[in-house]
Amino acid sequence: MNEQEAGELRPLEAEDDPARTAEFVAAVQQGHVVELADWMPRAYRKMVIRFMEMHAHSEYMGALLEREWLPRAPTLDAKLALASKVQDEIGHGQLIYRLLADLGRSTEDAMRDLILGRSRFHWFFHHRAESWADAGMIAWLSDLAASFAQLDLTFCSYGPYRRAMLRICAEEQFHITHGARLIRNLAQGTAAQRRLAQDALDRWWPRLLAFNGPPTPREEDPNITRWCIKHITNEEMRQRFLAKAVPEIRNMGLEIRDPRLALDTSAGLWRYTEPDWDALQAYKLGLGPHTSQWLAFRAAQLERNSWVLETTRNAHRQGGRDVESC
Amino acid sequence: MWKAAETEPAGRLRVYDIFGSASRKSAQIAYLGSLEAPNAALGRIYAAKIFARRAECRRIWIYERNQLEQASTGELVFDFSRSEATHE
Numbered sequence A: 001m002n003e004q005e006a007g008e009l010r011p012l013e014a015e016d017d018p019a020r021t022a023e024f025v026a027a028v029q030q031g032h033v034v035e036l037a038d039w040m041p042r043a044y045r046k047m048v049i050r051f052m053e054m055h056a057h058s059e060y061m062g063a064l065l066e067r068e069w070l071p072r073a074p075t076l077d078a079k080l081a082l083a084s085k086v087q088d089e090i091g092h093g094q095l096i097y098r099l100l101a102d103l104g105r106s107t108e109d110a111m112r113d114l115i116l117g118r119s120r121f122h123w124f125f126h127h128r129a130e131s132w133a134d135a136g137m138i139a140w141l142s143d144l145a146a147s148f149a150q151l152d153l154t155f156c157s158y159g160p161y162r163r164a165m166l167r168i169c170a171e172e173q174f175h176i177t178h179g180a181r182l183i184r185n186l187a188q189g190t191a192a193q194r195r196l197a198q199d200a201l202d203r204w205w206p207r208l209l210a211f212n213g214p215p216t217p218r219e220e221d222p223n224i225t226r227w228c229i230k231h232i233t234n235e236e237m238r239q240r241f242l243a244k245a246v247p248e249i250r251n252m253g254l255e256i257r258d259p260r261l262a263l264d265t266s267a268g269l270w271r272y273t274e275p276d277w278d279a280l281q282a283y284k285l286g287l288g289p290h291t292s293q294w295l296a297f298r299a300a301q302l303e304r305n306s307w308v309l310e311t312t313r314n315a316h317r318q319g320g321r322d323v324e325s326c
Numbered sequence B: 001m002w003k004a005a006e007t008e009p010a011g012r013l014r015v016y017d018i019f020g021s022a023s024r025k026s027a028q029i030a031y032l033g034s035l036e037a038p039n040a041a042l043g044r045i046y047a048a049k050i051f052a053r054r055a056e057c058r059r060i061w062i063y064e065r066n067q068l069e070q071a072s073t074g075e076l077v078f079d080f081s082r083s084e085a086t087h088e
Helices: A003-009 A018-029 A042-067 A076-102 A107-115 A132-153 A159-187 A191-209 A234-251 A278-284 A291-304 A306-313 B040-051 B074-078
Strands: A262-264 A269-271 B014-021 B029-037 B060-064
Touching: A042 A076, A042 A107, A042 A132, A042 A291, A076 A107, A076 A159, A076 B029, A076 B040, A107 A291, A132 A159, A132 A191, A132 A234, A159 A191, A159 B029, A191 A234, A234 A269, A291 A306, B014 B040, B029 B040, B040 B060
Parallel strands: none
Antiparallel strands: A262 A269, B014 B029, B014 B060
């Protein structure tokens, strides 16, 4: 849907009227849910598009890490479970790309900018899953880390996005269970399997610690204070993740090798080795360990499969007649 | 308020809005989301794949978005009982 068609569904704002914007901000801060047909300030629309686009790209690209292990899954059940998860992730991307199209940001434009490196996806997925245990660790713990952000987004001020998050959150629960089961099987297996699980945790734990982002203070995050797109800070999400994940990991007999990791009971906060936030800046420039390979893979896929899109776009014509079966 | 679908130019995907039962146990119809498809037949397949793979819905309806029509508000002038307590 292009910008003009999107305009048929919502009034196109010309300039941001300060009084109207202030009224809008006051409304969302009081819990008003913004719908597609509502007037919204350009800054809000831009922020919602940027937020959702990063999310959609992350779902689309994140599926690649586990997709690599589909042919190498150890059992048929494991292969089916993993295939189901990968299909879910692509489906989540589809849901959000559709919402973006309704706001005038076409999927074609979003994909083009992703491949060209103009749009970003979550830095966590700029790596590879080096073992079967990695696939399990990603499904279990990265989806767990993401779940706190996603649950918060079910209260997002933008209505279509918050409703899509309900479905996404429900399906992510399957993924967490799938990943935890996979890791538990390894942790309770042979010595080699336990080593595989421990190696995967050692590799991914620093990344999981940084998953929810730097500890930006609440007052410095306009997505919280002004637009109510989110309501909890990155650090709050991280603390919730640690409170849930650390006991579960230890119950599986795995060790988290962070000498600073401990619960400060007086403060009620987990202490940990601070991630190197500066190092993550490289990912924004497309310089992650596997960024260029993943983007090249997606570009090649889009090119190779373009005939599918072309065929489906012309599928409404059969035998020279228009076919309408709605 | 549905009208006959207009013929789309060749090479365009159509937007379909998807409705379905809100949960496995509920008969309440809810808006599930939207998708793009070349025609309704493929739209139904996509809708099932996206919204009902785990039997979340017992029934699904798909409607092409351009069939949505504005409801008439001609008799609003006669609504003397309208107040903020009951109406927007």
